Amino acid sequence: MPLFATSTPLTADQLAAALKAQEQLRWAGEAAYFRTLHDWLPEPFFHTESFFLFFAAVAAVYWAMPQRWVAGRVWLLVVASFHFYAAWNASLAFLVTATASLDYVLARGIEAAPRRRVKQALTAASVLSNLGLLAYFKYRGFFLGELHDLLTTLGGDPAFRKLSPLDILVPFGISFYTFEAISYAVDVYKGKTRAERSLPHFLLFILFFPHLVAGPIVRAGDFLRQTHRVKRWNWVRVQVGVQFFLLGLFKKLAIADRMAVYSDPILSNPEAASSGAIWLAVLAYSLRIYADFSGYSDMAIGLAHLLGYRLVPNFNLPYLAANVGEFWRRWHISLSTWLRDYVFIPLGGSRGSGLATDRNLMVTMLLGGLWHGATWSYVVWGGLHGVLLVGHRHFRAFAAARPGFNALLETKVGTALRVGLTFFAVSLAWVFFRPDFQSALVILERMFQFDLPGNPLPLNARGLWYTAVVVLVCHVLAASGLWARLWSRLPAGAVGYGYALVLIAALLLAPEQGQTFIYFTF
Amino acid sequence: MRRHAARSICAFIATLLAANLALVVALERAPPRWHDPEYGKRLGLLRERQRDQPGRPFVVALGSSRVAIGLHPASLPADSTCGPVLFNMALVGSGPVMELICFRRLLADGVRPDAVLIEYWPAFLHEVGIYHEAARFDLHRLRACDERAVREYFPDADRRLRDWHVARALPLRTHRQNAWNQLVPGGLPRAARIDGLWSRIDPWGRLADRDSVGDAERLTLKDVHADYYRGLFAGYEASEVADRALRQLLRECADAGIPAALLMMPDSPAFAEWMPPEAVRRAADHERQLRADLPLPVIDARDWIAAAHLPDRVHLLTPGAAEFTRRLHGELPRVFPQFAGPSGGAP
Numbered sequence: 001m002p003l004f005a006t007s008t009p010l011t012a013d014q015l016a017a018a019l020k021a022q023e024q025l026r027w028a029g030e031a032a033y034f035r036t037l038h039d040w041l042p043e044p045f046f047h048t049e050s051f052f053l054f055f056a057a058v059a060a061v062y063w064a065m066p067q068r069w070v071a072g073r074v075w076l077l078v079v080a081s082f083h084f085y086a087a088w089n090a091s092l093a094f095l096v097t098a099t100a101s102l103d104y105v106l107a108r109g110i111e112a113a114p115r116r117r118v119k120q121a122l123t124a125a126s127v128l129s130n131l132g133l134l135a136y137f138k139y140r141g142f143f144l145g146e147l148h149d150l151l152t153t154l155g156g157d158p159a160f161r162k163l164s165p166l167d168i169l170v171p172f173g174i175s176f177y178t179f180e181a182i183s184y185a186v187d188v189y190k191g192k193t194r195a196e197r198s199l200p201h202f203l204l205f206i207l208f209f210p211h212l213v214a215g216p217i218v219r220a221g222d223f224l225r226q227t228h229r230v231k232r233w234n235w236v237r238v239q240v241g242v243q244f245f246l247l248g249l250f251k252k253l254a255i256a257d258r259m260a261v262y263s264d265p266i267l268s269n270p271e272a273a274s275s276g277a278i279w280l281a282v283l284a285y286s287l288r289i290y291a292d293f294s295g296y297s298d299m300a301i302g303l304a305h306l307l308g309y310r311l312v313p314n315f316n317l318p319y320l321a322a323n324v325g326e327f328w329r330r331w332h333i334s335l336s337t338w339l340r341d342y343v344f345i346p347l348g349g350s351r352g353s354g355l356a357t358d359r360n361l362m363v364t365m366l367l368g369g370l371w372h373g374a375t376w377s378y379v380v381w382g383g384l385h386g387v388l389l390v391g392h393r394h395f396r397a398f399a400a401a402r403p404g405f406n407a408l409l410e411t412k413v414g415t416a417l418r419v420g421l422t423f424f425a426v427s428l429a430w431v432f433f434r435p436d437f438q439s440a441l442v443i444l445e446r447m448f449q450f451d452l453p454g455n456p457l458p459l460n461a462r463g464l465w466y467t468a469v470v471v472l473v474c475h476v477l478a479a480s481g482l483w484a485r486l487w488s489r490l491p492a493g494a495v496g497y498g499y500a501l502v503l504i505a506a507l508l509l510a511p512e513q514g515q516t517f518i519y520f521t522f
Numbered sequence: 523m524r525r526h527a528a529r530s531i532c533a534f535i536a537t538l539l540a541a542n543l544a545l546v547v548a549l550e551r552a553p554p555r556w557h558d559p560e561y562g563k564r565l566g567l568l569r570e571r572q573r574d575q576p577g578r579p580f581v582v583a584l585g586s587s588r589v590a591i592g593l594h595p596a597s598l599p600a601d602s603t604c605g606p607v608l609f610n611m612a613l614v615g616s617g618p619v620m621e622l623i624c625f626r627r628l629l630a631d632g633v634r635p636d637a638v639l640i641e642y643w644p645a646f647l648h649e650v651g652i653y654h655e656a657a658r659f660d661l662h663r664l665r666a667c668d669e670r671a672v673r674e675y676f677p678d679a680d681r682r683l684r685d686w687h688v689a690r691a692l693p694l695r696t697h698r699q700n701a702w703n704q705l706v707p708g709g710l711p712r713a714a715r716i717d718g719l720w721s722r723i724d725p726w727g728r729l730a731d732r733d734s735v736g737d738a739e740r741l742t743l744k745d746v747h748a749d750y751y752r753g754l755f756a757g758y759e760a761s762e763v764a765d766r767a768l769r770q771l772l773r774e775c776a777d778a779g780i781p782a783a784l785l786m787m788p789d790s791p792a793f794a795e796w797m798p799p800e801a802v803r804r805a806a807d808h809e810r811q812l813r814a815d816l817p818l819p820v821i822d823a824r825d826w827i828a829a830a831h832l833p834d835r836v837h838l839l840t841p842g843a844a845e846f847t848r849r850l851h852g853e854l855p856r857v858f859p860q861f862a863g864p865s866g867g868a869p
């Protein structure tokens with residue numbers, strides 16, 4: 001499904017019809033080759049049969065190549081990645097490839113430039129070209145819309161119209177690969193990473209299809225090294241890949257898509273829902289976001305392993321975080337470390353005064369919010385997390401000065417309470433993690449009136465509670481290390497049987513109408 | 523370590539293949555209910571009723587939801603121990619093609635009715651685009667014995683059969699909604715639930731529906747089907763596919779020595795408001811032609827029941843269904859004279 005950034009309201013039916021018509025028109029204009037490609041692989045999602053066939057074909061050819069053909073394998077993956085993207089939108093696949101090639105050339109220039117000023121100019125060119133791309137595709141509608149409103153409010157004539165969703169096609173994964181390209185240019189400038197000599201190796205860094213559309217955000221220093229290594233078939237690695245993929249598939253199909261059945265009808269029409277239903281829908285939404293994005297990341301990591309690559313872990317049981325700072329060390333780790341390294345620390349990090357640190361945290365989180373989506377609700381979501389981080393920083397100082405209180409917080413009961421409170425705060429903030437700001441306000445208003453009548457959940461809440469308990473138990477088992485110990489002692493047959501059960505359960509529990517990945521919109 | 527990993531992966535693939543194969547075999551041998559619960563439940567009930575009423579002739583009605591809801595054999599007097607036994611074997615959405623599929627399935631499943639009533643409804647003779655029966659017939663309901671009908675009457679039959687064969691080979695994925703609907707329907711969102719098609723079937727095959735409607739609901743129901751039928755009648759024609767399937771069904775009934783009659787269910791005069799004059803003319807032409815070509819008995823019940831019993835202009839309320847069924851039962855000896863007499867024609 002194409003994704004659009006806008007602030008112009010359209011009814012769901014109007015938008016769906018217009019999108020369909022636009023898609024048909026767009027594909028009619030594409031070359032026959034890409035039209036056929038689109039028919040074969042209509043969606044860039046990992047949990048579809050067509051992707052499974054695509055991946056099986058790529059992996060078969062990849063491993064059939066002699067292992068000495070490192071460049072051949074890299075080319076194969078570049079071509080496969082290009083086709084993976086082009087099946088969704090051929091023109092944008094060319095655009096992404098072209099901008100990546102530009103980044104490659106600029107980085108070579110940064111490294112080769114004799115003078116610091118030239119290096120700075122080339123780095124700025126690379127960063128600005130990527131930010132420009134991001135701004136044009138993702139934020140143009142938002143900022144022009146806001147400017148239009150402002151000028152109208154001031155009584156002026158904007159002399160331009162607001163953009164409709166149909167005017168703006170946001171390329172899948174643009175926020176991810178632009179951040180990867182920016183970090184690469186900055187790292188080359190700082191001398192942390194050497195500029196890649198080989199274009200196909202660099203293209204693979206940007207285009208590698210497992211991480212192309214929704215991360216994890218990889219760093220050049222980590223990934224490019226891997227592209228030059230000889231890849232040998234390794235059963236342990238295959239097992240790790242399969243395990244990650246199955247875990248991700250289960251999270252996506254059995255948890256995220258099922259939770260969407262509870263949350264979406266309520267949160268998309270909160271005016272008609274009862275307070276109780278909204279509370280439960282917010283719980284379902286919290287579970288859904290986690291399972292959806294961490295499931296996608298797990299699948300991406302698993303697929304990369306199956307091709308001999310290691311991607312950075314993106315999640316580490318985030319809902320067991322005892323405070324919001326810890327939450328951000330466990331949630332979307334590749335983004336939070338990116339923001340830390342390329343926004344928070346360059347702003348001064350925590351080296352300055354307390355006030356400066358608070359400011360840096362707020363700026364970083366506001367930008368992080370805006371990164372997720374071009375609407376005010378994502379900015380507010382980022383701001384809320386900024387406030388929570390600042391609040392926690394001060395609370396931590398307060399507690400540190402009181403050893404008795406601090407010790408109490410560190411007890412098992414204290415930790416459980418902190419985990420619960422953090423989950424509660426994060427879940428409330430998720431209310432803004434949707435494009436519609438006004439709906440988010442209505443949701444909060446109705447939640448805290450507690451007993452408003454209205455539509456109940458579309459399904460019996462029992463399934464939601466079971467899912468919440470299963471997620472909690474799995475978190476606790478994983479955090480205690482019990483799961484890993486048990487798993488490592490099982491005989492091979494039992495492990496394989498377990499994998500099959502996970503896959504069967506995922507297929508059985510998946511709702512008929514699958515959902516897109518939430519993070520594909522970012 | 524590597525050996526353990528390799529064995530794990532092999533065990534995974536082997537388990538998956540074995541589970542899938544076991545399910546394929548189980549589903550191929552499973553009772554019809556697992557493929558098509560609506561048909562399967564009625565088949566089981568029909569067999570039960572035949573066991574309960576040994577020696578009595580069974581008249582089985584085939585048709586759409588109008589028959590499924592409107593034919594109410596359970597409402598017949600309990601002391602009616604003579605005459606033929608009526609059983610409702612209608613499948614929701616049926617036109618001539620699904621009626622033919624249902625009839626062939628009955629014979630394939632070893633049930634030989636003593637006579638059949640075949641609903642004749644002009645609306646469902648229009649087999650074009652979204653109004654084709656194929657659009658109302660879920661691929662996963664197909665059984666091996668239906669393959670011939672798909673080839674003969676469904677558009678794009680090769681693709682449908684290919685998809686069906688893939689679905690048969692991967693039942694874990696394709697049958698999960700069916701399994702949910704049968705085992706844990708409460709776990710599905712309302713839009714995904716289809717268990718109402720069989721969970722409300724009574725022991726005589728009728729799909730239980732409204733007993734009455736209030737004034738407010740009557741107003742809502744009045745136009746609930748308006749868009750669908752207005753669209754259907756906009757370019758109406760009695761399609762060649764429907765005509766061919768109906769004639770084939772009658773031919774196969776004759777070949778099997780099973781007497782058949784056409785049944786025209788009670789209509790609401792208001793339903794005709796959705797039919798432009800051209801559609802009325804074409805429907806009448808087809809009926810006239812059919813009657814001229816095939817001199818077979820017809821039960822024309824179109825004006826038997828007051829319009830108040832058809833609040834949505836299509837389906838009968840329970841009291842109307844009972845009244846219609848009583849009158850229909852009285853008509854059977856006329857239509858099937860071989861069942862006349864105190865024993866109902868039993869040997």
